[in-house]
Amino acid sequence: MLDQNEIYEQVLHQWIGPFVSLRSASLIAAGNHNQGIRLSSSEGDFFLKINFDHERDILQKEAEGLDMLRKATFLKVPQVFGAGRIGDYNYLLSEFIPSGRYQLDYWENLGLGLAHLHLSSASSFGLESDNFIATLHQRNREEDTWIDFFIEQRLEPLLGKAYFDRLIPLDFLKEFQTIYPSIEGIFPKEKPALVHGDLWSGNVISTKDGQPCLIDPAVYYGHREMDLAFSRLFGGFDSKFYEAYESVLPLEPGFETRMGIYNLYPLLVHLNLFGSAYLPGIERIVKRFVK
Numbered sequence: 001m002l003d004q005n006e007i008y009e010q011v012l013h014q015w016i017g018p019f020v021s022l023r024s025a026s027l028i029a030a031g032n033h034n035q036g037i038r039l040s041s042s043e044g045d046f047f048l049k050i051n052f053d054h055e056r057d058i059l060q061k062e063a064e065g066l067d068m069l070r071k072a073t074f075l076k077v078p079q080v081f082g083a084g085r086i087g088d089y090n091y092l093l094s095e096f097i098p099s100g101r102y103q104l105d106y107w108e109n110l111g112l113g114l115a116h117l118h119l120s121s122a123s124s125f126g127l128e129s130d131n132f133i134a135t136l137h138q139r140n141r142e143e144d145t146w147i148d149f150f151i152e153q154r155l156e157p158l159l160g161k162a163y164f165d166r167l168i169p170l171d172f173l174k175e176f177q178t179i180y181p182s183i184e185g186i187f188p189k190e191k192p193a194l195v196h197g198d199l200w201s202g203n204v205i206s207t208k209d210g211q212p213c214l215i216d217p218a219v220y221y222g223h224r225e226m227d228l229a230f231s232r233l234f235g236g237f238d239s240k241f242y243e244a245y246e247s248v249l250p251l252e253p254g255f256e257t258r259m260g261i262y263n264l265y266p267l268l269v270h271l272n273l274f275g276s277a278y279l280p281g282i283e284r285i286v287k288r289f290v291k
Ligand SMILES: Nc1ncnc2c1ncn2[C@@H]1O[C@H](COP(=O)(O)OP(=O)(O)OP(=O)(O)O)[C@@H](O)[C@H]1O
Pocket: 028, 029, 030, 031, 032, 033, 034, 035, 036, 047, 049, 078, 094, 095, 096, 097, 098, 202, 203, 205, 215, 216
């Protein structure tokens, strides 16, 4: 049986070349579901993300998402070398991003770069295939309207899962669904925009040059305000980020009211992943929209 370093070296041989030799491997991130490992080699450093999911190609989908982001924005996104399975591991091998101190234009560039990303459009909301947000299956069946996509592909699957897993009672599931008609008219009509899909502060890291780098996406063509709402959920980004974004793509009036509705999705993600501590936040938003 191969030891861990031999497995890492095999991954390097497959994607970097037969000549590369591993010098060291160090665990730099032990997340909720994955491990992040810095591989130092004769060809430089690489970032290896692994998990032990036996059935699902979560990191293959993440690799595809990173590639889509890289093609659509001038922001830094790690280059992907490969993804797949070896032994029990599901892995993603990418460029290692050494970190540095934020430069003064960090937030401004992040705002401009996100706006650049959102200028990538498609003819419908969704994506050719499903992917994942953290370890949750994310449905992307294409829909012509944002409201249909948001309800059918985002809210309903996770609401149903939460009920099935006994995280919410039937009464609340029904109350939640009563708000659908009243939210129909609140979204500004916009073209589908390529979104990062999981845009919170932990998924933007600083490069050696102190510039923002996007990681860990859950991409699809959605309403661009999803990314902005999500970015405000856990503390928010610097105000320079929002100013720069709006200098390119201003928001329609009423975003503050709509924000809670968009954030029902990441809150449902958290409810399903981490449990009922996230339910009161969802209940508060739903109550505001119950007629
Ligand atoms: N390409 C990279 N180069 C260097 N470090 C990286 C790279 N990608 C991620 N990291 C580091 O690893 C950490 C975890 O990465 P990532 O968010 O992709 O993992 P995760 O398991 O999905 O995390 P979580 O469960 O917290 O969402 C990041 O916060 C960052 O510090």
